[in-house]
Amino acid sequence: MQRALKEESGYRCAIPTCGQTAALQLAHIEPWAKTKEHTFDNLIVLCAICHARFDSGEMPKSSILQYKRNLSLLTHRYSQTEYRLLTFFANHLDEDVLVSSLDKFVFGGLIEDGHLEAHPGGGMRHSQMIFGRQYEFPPYWIYALTDSGVDIVNEMINAESIE
Ligand SMILES: [Zn+2]
Structure with a gap:
């Protein structure tokens, strides 16, 4: 336990x-x-x-x-990684974005629920061969909380009920 x-x-x-x-x-x-x-x-x-x-x-x-x-x-x-992202924002709400090389699917639940937005980061793209297929990757993603994401993080911080 x-x-x-x-x-x-x-x-x-x-x-x-x-x-x-x-x-x-x-x-x-x-x-x-x-x-x-x-x-x-x-x-x-x-x-x-x-x-x-x-x-x-x-x-x-x-x-x-x-x-x-x-x-x-x-x-x-949400996944543990998504929960960690929420606690990251609980301590960095003033910064309100996270630049990460983690691909969008990692935070897919939060994105699907409309709490998080992913924008491709600037800089160089790179491509990589995976299982015989060539994939294009942006070098990083910029993750930002939406208004509902900010609400959830504030509810976490303030020990309020999350719907
Ligand atoms: Zn503690």
């Missing part, structure tokens, strides 16, 4: 604006003293710092619950 929980959060702290990969811990959303059980739905991966902030009451339980619901919804709908 520990592994499943870490997979759910992409081996990162589940707070979208944190995303720390070190010192990960499992936190009980409803306190262990109350539930006396370890269930997938009641556990969330947090880094030591966020875990301490949650335990001290600085981070409200209602927010942690909503982070968990959003995490579950987004990681079922």
Whole structure:
């Protein structure tokens, strides 16, 4: 279960604006003293710092619950790479574009749902022989959140419900 929980959060702290990969811990959303059980739905991966902030009451339980619901919804709908892209934007909303050599299909779910736009990057194209066929590739793509993509990232950050 520990592994499943870490997979759910992409081996990162589940707070979208944190995303720390070190010192990960499992936190009980409803306190262990109350539930006396370890269930997938009641556990969330947090880094030591966020875990301490949650335990001290600085981070409200209602927010942690909503982070968990959003995490579950987004990681079922999108690939882990797409989820990571959303958490990237959660920390770089001011930059609002990502230049990447990853091809469009990698973020296909987000593009299909209208949350992300891909534009071919400038510079030199290159071609490559794959399985006996010549393919043309742009050197990189420019990925930008659409308005609905910005909404989702803001909902992630602010622990609001994602539809
Ligand atoms: Zn954290």
